[in-house]
Amino acid sequence: EAGVAQSPRYKIIEKRQSVAFWCNPISGHATLYWYQQILGQGPKLLIQFQNNGVVDDSQLPKDRFSAERLKGVDSTLKIQPAKLEDSAVYLCASSPTSGSFGDTQYFGPGTRLTVL
Amino acid sequence: DQQVKQNSPSLSVQEGRISILNCDYTNSMFDYFLWYKKYPAEGPTFLISISSIKDKNEDGRFTVFLNKSAKHLSLHIVPSQPGDSAVYFCAASARGNTGKLIFGQGTTLQVKP
Numbered sequence: 001e002a003g004v005a006q007s008p009r010y011k012i013i014e015k016r017q018s019v020a021f022w023c024n025p026i027s028g029h030a031t032l033y034w035y036q037q038i039l040g041q042g043p044k045l046l047i048q049f050q051n052n053g054v055v056d057d058s059q060l061p062k063d064r065f066s067a068e069r070l071k072g073v074d075s076t077l078k079i080q081p082a083k084l085e086d087s088a089v090y091l092c093a094s095s096p097t098s099g100s101f102g103d104t105q106y107f108g109p110g111t112r113l114t115v116l
Numbered sequence: 117d118q119q120v121k122q123n124s125p126s127l128s129v130q131e132g133r134i135s136i137l138n139c140d141y142t143n144s145m146f147d148y149f150l151w152y153k154k155y156p157a158e159g160p161t162f163l164i165s166i167s168s169i170k171d172k173n174e175d176g177r178f179t180v181f182l183n184k185s186a187k188h189l190s191l192h193i194v195p196s197q198p199g200d201s202a203v204y205f206c207a208a209s210a211r212g213n214t215g216k217l218i219f220g221q222g223t224t225l226q227v228k229p
Contacts, residue, residue: 004159031215042120042205042219043160055214091159095215103215107152107159 002026004108006092012114018080021111025073025094031055032069033105034077035091043091049075079113087115119143120208122220129227135193137223139206142187146208150217151180151191154203163204164191196227 005024013019025032031050035043046065048056051072060067064083069075079086089112093105121140129135139149147168152160166173166180166189173180179192193200206220 040125040221042122042207042221043217044219045216048214048216050214056216093159104150104162104165105215105217107161109157109159 004092004094004106006090006108006111008111009109010112010114012116013082014116015084016081018078019082019113020076020078021090021092021113023075023077023092023108025075025092026096026106029094029096029106030072031095031097031103032075033093033095034067034075035093037089037091037110039088046077082113082115084115087113089113118221119146120206120218120220122204122206122223124223125221126224126226129196129225131198131227131229132195135191135196135200135225135227137191137193137204137206137225139189139191139220140187141189141208143208143210143218144187145210146218147211148209149180149182149189150207150209151178152205152207152219153200154205154222160205193225196225198227198229201225201227 033048034046037043046060047067049069052069067077089110091110093107095103095105150165151163153163154160164178182189203222205222207217
């Protein structure tokens, strides 16, 4: 079974530029998560989708971050414009059921973003 | 407000000995806890979990202990192996909270041969 795929693996941009990350979850997984992991910290949830609907985006900085999950499969996360403090690893995860209590999340390798 | 805390940034252990990683939480609504392991340049991998109705869960060399009154959990690895060297994250979830995980900062474990 293929795991969660993410691209690109690395991205370097200058502040105020735009960037987009792509995630392909494990086939058949209903729930998709985007996390931000800043160096020295644990992953922090940005947004959670169930199929193609948003379940939780309470910690997504909506003035600059946006995400979509078309057709309930692939997802993209966009930052526009980027700030220095957005430098982090962006992790995508998926889980097989409806994101319920006790559901195991499977993570992709992440995209390391550096904003100069 | 950090609801899940791993106060030891790093731990070094000799191969064959026991590794004990600790995690504290503040939110009494948390009732499901997980440990993830992360190697460099890879995403976190699920290791073991425990529900609040239990105080211990064991899987091979890995055992997680939960002390609800102290709001504390620990991961024991016995015996430790060099391949266990990684960053370990503690995470917590609350029933009715859509599966959202709150992670600790992580502890880097180094197992020396």
